[in-house]
Structures are given as C-alpha cells and as structure tokens.
Amino acid sequence: MASSGNDIPLSSSDQTPTSSPIQSWSENYGVTLQQLTGRRAPFPTLQSFSAAQTRRGEWVLFGGRTNGLHNFPEASQSDNGKTAFPPAYQNERVWVYDPQRDRSWSKPLSKSGLSAGKQLSLSTTNAEDLQQGDVLFHVGGYVYDKANDSFQTRNRLSAIDLSALSAWVKGKTKQLPGNAVLSTAGKPMQVNGQDTHYFAVTGGDLLAGENSNQAQLIFGQDFQTGYGDEATTVQIYTQQVRNFTIHYDRDQRKLGYTNNGVSDPNQSKYNRRDGNVVTQLSLNQKQQIKQQGEAIGGVFYGGAGVYTVPAQIDLITGQPTMANPDDAATFRQGINQYTAANVGLFSRQENSQTNLVFGGISALTLDPNGDPFFNSENPYPFTSQIAAIKRNAKGEWSQSIPGSYPALSTASGEPLTFGASSAFIPLAKGQDPRVRYLADGVVDLDRLRRRSDPGESVLIGYAVGGIKSQLADDFNDPTTYGSTNWTQASGEIFKVMITPN
Numbered sequence: 001m002a003s004s005g006n007d008i009p010l011s012s013s014d015q016t017p018t019s020s021p022i023q024s025w026s027e028n029y030g031v032t033l034q035q036l037t038g039r040r041a042p043f044p045t046l047q048s049f050s051a052a053q054t055r056r057g058e059w060v061l062f063g064g065r066t067n068g069l070h071n072f073p074e075a076s077q078s079d080n081g082k083t084a085f086p087p088a089y090q091n092e093r094v095w096v097y098d099p100q101r102d103r104s105w106s107k108p109l110s111k112s113g114l115s116a117g118k119q120l121s122l123s124t125t126n127a128e129d130l131q132q133g134d135v136l137f138h139v140g141g142y143v144y145d146k147a148n149d150s151f152q153t154r155n156r157l158s159a160i161d162l163s164a165l166s167a168w169v170k171g172k173t174k175q176l177p178g179n180a181v182l183s184t185a186g187k188p189m190q191v192n193g194q195d196t197h198y199f200a201v202t203g204g205d206l207l208a209g210e211n212s213n214q215a216q217l218i219f220g221q222d223f224q225t226g227y228g229d230e231a232t233t234v235q236i237y238t239q240q241v242r243n244f245t246i247h248y249d250r251d252q253r254k255l256g257y258t259n260n261g262v263s264d265p266n267q268s269k270y271n272r273r274d275g276n277v278v279t280q281l282s283l284n285q286k287q288q289i290k291q292q293g294e295a296i297g298g299v300f301y302g303g304a305g306v307y308t309v310p311a312q313i314d315l316i317t318g319q320p321t322m323a324n325p326d327d328a329a330t331f332r333q334g335i336n337q338y339t340a341a342n343v344g345l346f347s348r349q350e351n352s353q354t355n356l357v358f359g360g361i362s363a364l365t366l367d368p369n370g371d372p373f374f375n376s377e378n379p380y381p382f383t384s385q386i387a388a389i390k391r392n393a394k395g396e397w398s399q400s401i402p403g404s405y406p407a408l409s410t411a412s413g414e415p416l417t418f419g420a421s422s423a424f425i426p427l428a429k430g431q432d433p434r435v436r437y438l439a440d441g442v443v444d445l446d447r448l449r450r451r452s453d454p455g456e457s458v459l460i461g462y463a464v465g466g467i468k469s470q471l472a473d474d475f476n477d478p479t480t481y482g483s484t485n486w487t488q489a490s491g492e493i494f495k496v497m498i499t500p501n
Helices: 116-121 162-169 445-450
Strands: 029-035 050-053 059-062 093-098 103-108 128-132 135-139 142-145 150-153 156-161 181-185 188-191 194-197 205-208 214-218 221-223 235-237 241-249 254-262 276-283 289-296 299-301 311-313 320-322 342-347 352-361 364-366 372-374 382-391 397-404 416-420 423-426 437-439 442-444 458-464 467-470 487-489 493-500
Touching: 029 382, 029 397, 050 128, 050 135, 050 423, 059 162, 093 162, 103 162, 116 142, 116 156, 116 181, 135 241, 150 221, 156 162, 156 241, 156 254, 181 254, 205 276, 205 289, 214 289, 276 342, 276 352, 276 437, 276 442, 289 352, 342 423, 342 445, 352 493, 364 382, 442 445, 445 493
Parallel strands: 128 205, 342 442, 352 416, 382 416
Antiparallel strands: 029 493, 050 059, 059 093, 093 103, 128 135, 135 156, 142 150, 156 181, 188 194, 205 214, 214 241, 221 235, 241 254, 276 289, 289 311, 311 320, 342 352, 352 382, 364 372, 382 397, 416 467, 423 458, 437 442, 458 493, 467 487
C-alpha cells in the first residue's frame, strides 16, 4: 500500500483521536504467511489457548476454547455466564503435535491423575505463559468450574514439565508424575480498593525479567464472575505490573514466589487487556543488547476504545511508562491492537526491532483500494492484515502493513479473516542454522539475512489457531464484524516466512 501520509482519524472512544500515518513497507525483506497444507493428523480448533514446545520440537497445546468469539448476552440475562462462555466449548484436553512428522496425540485432563484444581488451571482461557527451557510457567486464565457451577479467574502459578506432559499424552506413561505440574496460589491483595489475588489475571502477559528466575505479570484483569450479567459482574483491571521471582525445584516438588514489587495502578494509561506485550531489544551506549517490555495496543480505553500509545515496562523494576498521548510527536498505533500471534525481528546492525502482529482485531483496516478505512468501535473489525510496528535506532516508531494472511474462504465463497487470539510457535532450536532467537519471541534478523540468499524464503515459526471470522461481501457493511454467528475457532497452521530482498 502507499503511505497514508497524514494522521488518520479514529473513534472518539479511543485513547487518541488520530492514528499516526501508515507508512509504505520499505524494509529489505518481505513477510508472508503460507497455509500449511497436506496435513493428515487430527488437529484441534482452538482460540485463546496456551502453547509451548518441547526440546524435541513437539508442540504442547492446552486450555482455550473450541468455539469462536464469546457471546454478548443481554445485560438483564442471568445464567451465570453460560450463554457468553458455554461450558461445552471449554477445552479440557491436552494436545501434542509434531510438525516435522505431522503426527498428533491428545488426552483428556480427566485421565491425568492431576487434582481437580490443577485440571482447572490447565483448562483456562486467556492465561499468561512464559517458557523457560523445558518448563512452562502458566498464570491465571478464565475458566468454568463445574463443581461449583461458576466462573473464575484462576489464582495460580503453575510450573509444567513439558516433556513429562508430552510423554503422558503420547501414551508413554499412564499418569503424570507428581512433579510434572506444580502449582502455588497468589496472596490476596487490593487494586484501587477492590479485593483480588496476585495471580488472578486473565488477558495479560508474562515476560521474563532481566534477573535470574524473574518474571513480570503485565496488565490484564481479574474477572471474578460469569460474563454478561451487569448486576453481578465483578471485573477488576490490574492496571499494573507485578514483579516477582519464581522459586522452582522440580525434584523437590517445590514451587513458590517472592513479590519484588507492584507498580501503582493507573486507569488512564494501563487499563489494558488482550493486547500484545513483546520483548523489545535495543543497544545501550556500550553496544550491548538491553531488553524491555513493550505493550502495543490492548483494550479497553475508557471502557470502550483501543489503546494507541505503547507502554514500556522496565524488566528489572517492573515499572511501566508511557509517552504523552497529547503530544503531537507521540506515536499512535492504529492497527492490530488485539491479541494475536506475534514475533519480533531485531537488527543489531541497524539497532532496530520490528514487531509483526499477524491479524486479529483492528481499529483501522485497509479497504479494497489499499487505503486505511475506519469502521466503528462497535464492533471493531476482525482483520487478516499483518501489522509491522517498528522502533528505529533513534527510538522513533512507525507502522506499516507488509502483507496479510492468504485469501481463504468458506465453502460458500465468503472470505475469512484470521489471527485474533492465535499463538505464535517459534521454529524449534537447531532446525535451521539461519534462525536464532535472541530472546523470547525475538529473531536475529542480521543472522537470517547474512546466511540467506536474496529471494530465499526462511521459515521462522508458525501462526496457529485463533478465531476465524467471516466477512460480508460489502466491505463497508460491518454487520458480520465481531458477530459470534460468523466466527469459529480455527484449526489452521500458517508458516511465517521471511524473505530477504
């Protein structure tokens, strides 16, 4: 597309009244998504799920939901949230998939030997995950508890031995060993005078801190009730970062944590959930790589709009900061604000990082002519466009759209969008010497370009699952955007390819 040149109007509900211009894609590499075809192994349709990878490169998938976008019941409807989140679509199976051999296995958690509480923790939607080696640290998530006939946000930090979980799913062990899944509860606390718990967070993110065993639990919410009945709903946005150290000893079957500090909640800046929080790399004055967290997008500003100004998170102190949204020089993100598969590309040579967000939900989309098109915040539209959010060596930000998902359609010919609530799974370590990850979710772009020929496409990972949404034939008719009658969970796998020019 051509550069939009000027600021682009947004909804009055959004954090800023305008978006920064959408620039033409001018990087010296291309980005494409390719549908992984020819698969024969069973594969789940999942969205808002947890995904990890064993040392052998096998994917481990659990939690999430098997239907599309949740329903929006009438405010007066009181069924404890079951209309919004039908319990039948809560995923209570663990899947293992080998992408190299196209083989899959699955088992219900009910046969794992895990306690009822641990089974709930592994059945959650929109949990926060951080993989460290062969262990996945898993926090919170929203879940229906059949025993109590109620919904909750789980107040748990779990440590999951991925190889042990995979071995059980594949039938190598009848039950999980006692130390395969360890769990600990978070302490009670308050946010803005409301009672909550340390790990009771859904729709946030979990990043590694810079210190050993340190983690940052970033933004999100504690939804304590069923969804839809406004008279009884208890919804607490954390509006903060929770900085903690994990104490994990698999052999001793011990898991605990130490709170290092909690940032002050700020409603106008950090009332964020369901965005994308990435690890952002840059060079310090000694030309050493430093890390920080970067929250790009998220909802809901003022209860209805999207966040457009990125927030930075210090990965040592856990303190967030944000540029002044009223400053005309501040970057304002207009595209792909909602949770979706994403990956970063860092260049030491240029001291820049580009964060790619694959589809999702967006305040701005492109019309058939390739021009930015604003629909409405009620609802924001699903999109297949790829957003590229870049920070250069001067610390300046820009946004562009380098491509989109492949054009796929329903059996009746209606086009589909992909990406919302999907997961990015990186290429397994050692599969391709051209692909190296410098940090969680950040590829060494210089190495990839140096070891690849111009025009040679390189697989760096996969965009998996999420919500697929059917669009109307008339682009300007938003009647199907965001409608649960037109959305489903996706079982698609797309290869993420980088092609140096």
